Amino acid sequence: MAEELYRLENLTAAYGGRTVLHIGELVIERGAAVGFAGPNGSGKSTLLRILALMEPPTGGTFHFRETPLRHVSFSDRRRVSLLLQEPYLLKRSVFENVAYGLKVRGVRRDITRRVIESLSWVGLNKDFCRRRWHQLSGGEAQRVALAARLVLKPEVLILDEPTASVDARSAYLIREAVARARRMWGASLLIASHNHQWLEEVCERVVFLFQGRIVNAGLGNVIFGPWKRRDDGRVEKRLSADQRIVLPAPADSRQVVIIDPTHMRLSVDRPAAGETCSLAGTVLSIAHRPRADAFLVTVAVDGHHFDVRMTPAAFRHLSLWPSDPVYLSFTPHDAHWL
Amino acid sequence: MDFLLDGFLQAFTLLWRHDPAVFSAIGTTVRVSTASVLLSLLLGIPAGFVLGYADFPGKRGLRTLVDTLLSLPTVFIGLLVYAFVSRRGPLGELGLLFTLPAIVIGQTILALPVITALTAAAVEALDRRLRPTLTALGAGGRQILLTTVREAHFGILTAAVTAYGRVMTEVGISMMVGGNIKWHTRTITTAIALETGKGEFATGIALGLVLLAIALGVNFSLSLLKRRWQA
Numbered sequence: 001m002a003e004e005l006y007r008l009e010n011l012t013a014a015y016g017g018r019t020v021l022h023i024g025e026l027v028i029e030r031g032a033a034v035g036f037a038g039p040n041g042s043g044k045s046t047l048l049r050i051l052a053l054m055e056p057p058t059g060g061t062f063h064f065r066e067t068p069l070r071h072v073s074f075s076d077r078r079r080v081s082l083l084l085q086e087p088y089l090l091k092r093s094v095f096e097n098v099a100y101g102l103k104v105r106g107v108r109r110d111i112t113r114r115v116i117e118s119l120s121w122v123g124l125n126k127d128f129c130r131r132r133w134h135q136l137s138g139g140e141a142q143r144v145a146l147a148a149r150l151v152l153k154p155e156v157l158i159l160d161e162p163t164a165s166v167d168a169r170s171a172y173l174i175r176e177a178v179a180r181a182r183r184m185w186g187a188s189l190l191i192a193s194h195n196h197q198w199l200e201e202v203c204e205r206v207v208f209l210f211q212g213r214i215v216n217a218g219l220g221n222v223i224f225g226p227w228k229r230r231d232d233g234r235v236e237k238r239l240s241a242d243q244r245i246v247l248p249a250p251a252d253s254r255q256v257v258i259i260d261p262t263h264m265r266l267s268v269d270r271p272a273a274g275e276t277c278s279l280a281g282t283v284l285s286i287a288h289r290p291r292a293d294a295f296l297v298t299v300a301v302d303g304h305h306f307d308v309r310m311t312p313a314a315f316r317h318l319s320l321w322p323s324d325p326v327y328l329s330f331t332p333h334d335a336h337w338l
Numbered sequence: 339m340d341f342l343l344d345g346f347l348q349a350f351t352l353l354w355r356h357d358p359a360v361f362s363a364i365g366t367t368v369r370v371s372t373a374s375v376l377l378s379l380l381l382g383i384p385a386g387f388v389l390g391y392a393d394f395p396g397k398r399g400l401r402t403l404v405d406t407l408l409s410l411p412t413v414f415i416g417l418l419v420y421a422f423v424s425r426r427g428p429l430g431e432l433g434l435l436f437t438l439p440a441i442v443i444g445q446t447i448l449a450l451p452v453i454t455a456l457t458a459a460a461v462e463a464l465d466r467r468l469r470p471t472l473t474a475l476g477a478g479g480r481q482i483l484l485t486t487v488r489e490a491h492f493g494i495l496t497a498a499v500t501a502y503g504r505v506m507t508e509v510g511i512s513m514m515v516g517g518n519i520k521w522h523t524r525t526i527t528t529a530i531a532l533e534t535g536k537g538e539f540a541t542g543i544a545l546g547l548v549l550l551a552i553a554l555g556v557n558f559s560l561s562l563l564k565r566r567w568q569a
Contacts, residue, residue: 054473078476088467091489091567100485101475148475 002029004066005156005188006051011060013046013212021046021212023060030065030155033182033189035199037219038209044192045085045160047209051190052082052158078105081154085161087145094119094136094144095129101152118151119144121180123173139170146177157181158190163198171195178202196307197287200296208258210338215258219296221306223335225255240302243279250337261307263334266297268318271329278329281306283322286315299328341539348540349547360541362521363529364548370438370525371506374445378453378501381446383494386457387483391469401458407451412444416514419444423515436517441525444511449501456500460493461486492564499560503553 006028013021021043028034028051036044049055053064053072062069065076081101089097098115116126122143136144142162149157159178163171175198181187182202193199196219199206208216227235229249236246247257271278281301288295295315297308306328310318320326352360389401421427423434423443434440468489472482487494509527516523518532526545533541 049470052474054470074478081476082470082474084467084470084474086467088465088471090471090485100477104475104477104481145471152476 002031004028005030005032005064007061007063007066008057009061011050011057011062013043013050013055014058019058019212021050021057023047023214026207026214028188028190031186031188032205033191033203035203035206036190036192036209037194037196037199037206038215039222039224041211042209043212044209046212048082048158048160048190048192051156052080053077054082078152079155080158081149081152081156082158083142083146083149083160083162085164087142089133089136089141089144091133093129094124094131094133097133097144098148098151101148105152114151115147118147121150121177122147123169123177137167139166142166143170143173143177146174150177150181153181153185154187156188156190160192161194162191163193163195175202197285197296197298200287200289204291210256210258215338216260219261219307219309220258221261221264222338223257223259223304227255239279239304243302245277245279247277247332247335254337256338257335258338259306259330259335261296261309264306264308264328264330266299266308266310266314266318266320267327267329268325270327276329276331278327279306281326281328283320283324283326285322286320299326301328342543345539345543349544352540352544353548357541357544359520360529360544360548363524363526363545366438366522366524367506367526368552370441370445370512371502373442374449374505375453375498375502377442377446378449379494379498382450382453382497382501383457383487384483385450386454386494386497387461387487389454390458390461391483391486401455404451404455404458408455410448410451412448412508412510413514414510415444415447416511419447419511419515435515436519436523438516438523440515441512441523444515445505445508448508448511449505452501452504453494453497456497457490457494460490460497463493464489491567495560495563499556502556506552507549 004027006026008023008026011021011023012019036047038044050057050062053069056069064072067076090100095115098118099111102111102114115129119126119128124140124143124147146162157178162174166174178189178191179202182189189202191199191203200219206219207214208218208220210222223237223245225237227237229235230246233249234246235249236244238244279301281299284298284300284305286295286297293312295310295312297310297320299306299308308328389397389404419440420435422429423432423440424430425435434443464486468486469482472485477485507527509531512518512523512525512528513531516525516528518524518528526549530542530545
């Protein structure tokens with residue numbers, strides 16, 4: 001059994017008296033790759049900062065490498081490195097930025113070779129070394145920031161939306177470099193991203209957060225309100241002029257619904273009317289999840305995106321391609337009010 | 339207006355001929371101003387860093403106090419230092435009154451709030467992502483301080499130049515605790531005050547021009563440095 005890297009129990013974080021994070025239990029093993037998904041404001045960044053040992057939780061139990069947070073040594077803290085969504089580069093050259101972490105660790109030998117090597121991992125050649133921080137595009141700056149972490153070969157690499165605001169090529173190179181970190185020195189990866197397909201590809205498991213709580217052990221399709229109450233006692237959300245989602249009304253005034261991607265189905269023909277809620281959409285993208293031997297198909301329905309997890313057999317049966325028209329269906333009982 | 343024109347002509351002559359009295363005042367001014375600014379930087383940069391970086395109870399009150407001290411009248415500082423270093427004062431035995439160290443003490447008190455307040459402002463104005471970035475890269479307390487100061491170096495350099503301008507142009511402290519002793523503690527500003535009182539405009543104008551030239555030189559160097567760092 002793999003050694004525990006993190007153990008969080010009844011952990012809370014609060015700002016200005018308002019609790020923004022409440023994690024009942026979360027255990028992450030050494031060498032694991034864990035994805036964190038959820039809408040903006042769900043507490044992903046707060047959780048990542050706590051996991052990066054950058055800010056202490058307000059309450060609860062937090063163990064890193066089986067050591068309570070207050071006893072974690074400075075050298076152990078240096079095993080973890082966080083990459084922010086919007087990187088900050090020191091007002092220096094690219095070389096000095098990448099070499100900074102090595103220098104503060106007292107490394108003096110082989111710095112140039114290591115800096116050039118880590119820059120190559122993110123697709124930047126050694127000519128970039130002399131560039132100043134203000135001479136880089138957003139994608140290049142993010143890659144330099146990632147290289148500054150990779151050169152340290154951290155045991156735990158934490159990435160907060162690393163590809164959210166970069167160009168497609170930079171996003172690809174970042175994903176490749178992150179995969180290399182795992183391959184080369186077995187780094188544990190903790191990644192928050194809205195790119196569910198990437199999370200599915202890289203991570204053994206995905207934790208879905210909503211309003212500071214873990215609401216699903218895996219990805220989730222979140223449908224926000226407003227929901228309109230109907231005469232038959234049910235509620236509906238209108239997606240377009242002719243498409244709507246109809247669900248049994250919640251017991252209280254809750255306005256957000258989550259549906260597990262494994263509970264959603266795809267078909268080429270419109271499902272028979274009945275208890276099933278069906279929506280017409282278009283296949284946006286397809287990703288294979290090798291570890292689980294499953295496919296994750298993202299379907300666009302009137303501007304809303306839904307993830308559907310399919311078995312290889314079901315996927316092959318439909319032989320789907322991006323931009324194919326499909327019908328997405330689920331039973332109302334699979335929708336859970338949050 | 340002829341006396342002013344004559345004053346300017348005579349001033350250039352004094353400077354051209356390296357008038358010993360004029361150059362003694364210039365030398366004294368540069369020595370005490372440089373010493374007091376260096377001392378203020380030594381004390382003010384760590385103080386400003388703490389004030390701008392750390393969160394602690396009473397921070398807002400302390401910040402208000404430091405900001406208030408920015409407008410401390412030089413004659414009041416002169417009076418305070420005089421009271422301490424005069425023979426009856428607690429530091430009277432050191433015999434500092436009417437010496438250059440006494441002026442340096444007074445000018446350090448004058449420059450310290452400038453360095454502290456402007457350093458704190460420069461540190462506060464730094465990007466909020468700097469601290470998590472340094473922590474993520476494994477920097478410890480001392481390394482965070484040094485890197486933060488380096489990141490804020492434009493602001494700190496501006497603070498140093500501002501403080502230098504303030505101490506170089508003050509009269510009250512130099513006059514009260516320096517005593518305006520010729521060849522010894524006479525600075526540019528006390529000399530201007532004295533020579534103007536005597537109706538000797540030429541020397542006053544010459545010294546005033548030197549002050550302007552020093553200010554111009556310092557600011558030009560700062561601008562060059564900024565351009566070089568940004569390139």
